[in-house]
Amino acid sequence: MTFVQIIDCRTSRFDEMNRLMDRWAEQTRGKRTATHSLLGKDRSDGSHFVEIVEFPSYDEAMRNSHLPETDRLFQEMVALCDGMPTFTDLDVVRDEQMYKAAARRFLELIGTPGELPPLDEVIAEGCHSHDPSDVQDSLGMDAIRRGIGMWRQGFDFAFAVEDQIAEGDRVCTRWTCDATHTGDFMGLQPTGIDVRITGTLIQRFREDGKVVEDWWQYDMLGLMERLGAVEE
Structure with a gap:
């Protein structure tokens, strides 16, 4: 079953966070299990960002989370955020494209x-x-x-x-x-x-x-x- 993680955060240092994500993508090439990532910015609040990350399954998402590079990403991401990011874990029950x-x-x-x-x-x-x-x-x-x-x-x-x-x-x-x-x-x-x-x-x-x-x-x-x- 496809699994989706939603990451909700606020930051005034988006450019730094964007470079952080690029570095993680480069470092985890061939190892990461995420299949699709979408990042959105709140139109009414320029410091509010929501990232949606898709995985083939919950187990594959856990494999991705246990990568050393992912752990470092989280620590550095928290340092760039205005407060602790929140995570929502979802099993996809309908996917209509x-x-x-x-x-x-x-x-x-x-x-x-x-x-x-x-x-x-x-x-x-x-x-x-x-x-x-x-x-x-x-x-x-x-x-x-x-x-x-x-x-x-x-x-x-x-x-x-x-x-x-x-x-x-x-x-x-x-x-x-x-x-x-x-x-x-x-x-x-x-x-x-x-x-x-x-x-x-x-x-x-x-x-x-x-x-x-x-x-x-x-x-x-x-x-x-x-x-x-x-x-x-």
């Missing part, structure tokens, strides 16, 4: 049988889509729906999400798509062939959780070979 969820929702929507559902819950009106199957990029909701419609006309398909990585305003999703060629696709009459396509989709989100740009990557040539459109 909204951009990742929106990325999964998008793939779910475009694979929905029947009429293509509205996409405006996940796609911004002016979204810019880069797709290797398009000579020109798709710009705007109407163009994106037309591009998706081309695939839905040619195939019955469903996506499975294999892996996701989120960084800042971007999410990279590694996916598998199982599809049956049931209709006209780029001039190819239906063959009934079952195909499996693998690829990645990188999406850039704006603050409201809607996609403003995306980049698809998949083996278009391999797909056309499988459908008999080109010789292998």
Whole structure:
């Protein structure tokens, strides 16, 4: 179970504390067990700071705490603080990463049988889509729906999400798509062939959780070979 420690402190010597944290990170490279650290400053009190540190588990957090470098960090940190820092230990019971969820929702929507559902819950009106199957990029909701419609006309398909990585305003999703060629696709009459396509989709989100740009990557040539459109 993921474990999070929240460190709450006050200091008028933030620059010194920041250098202290940089030194600890350098000294514990290859030994520390923390996977993510986030430091925030109180907008209404410039001397109030809160750090959130994530660990794979409570046991891993304890291993990190027992490092000699961590003990020295604590002693030096206390000396820089205006009062004793407070620590809150939390077992994570829910971890919902909204951009990742929106990325999964998008793939779910475009694979929905029947009429293509509205996409405006996940796609911004002016979204810019880069797709290797398009000579020109798709710009705007109407163009994106037309591009998706081309695939839905040619195939019955469903996506499975294999892996996701989120960084800042971007999410990279590694996916598998199982599809049956049931209709006209780029001039190819239906063959009934079952195909499996693998690829990645990188999406850039704006603050409201809607996609403003995306980049698809998949083996278009391999797909056309499988459908008999080109010789292998």
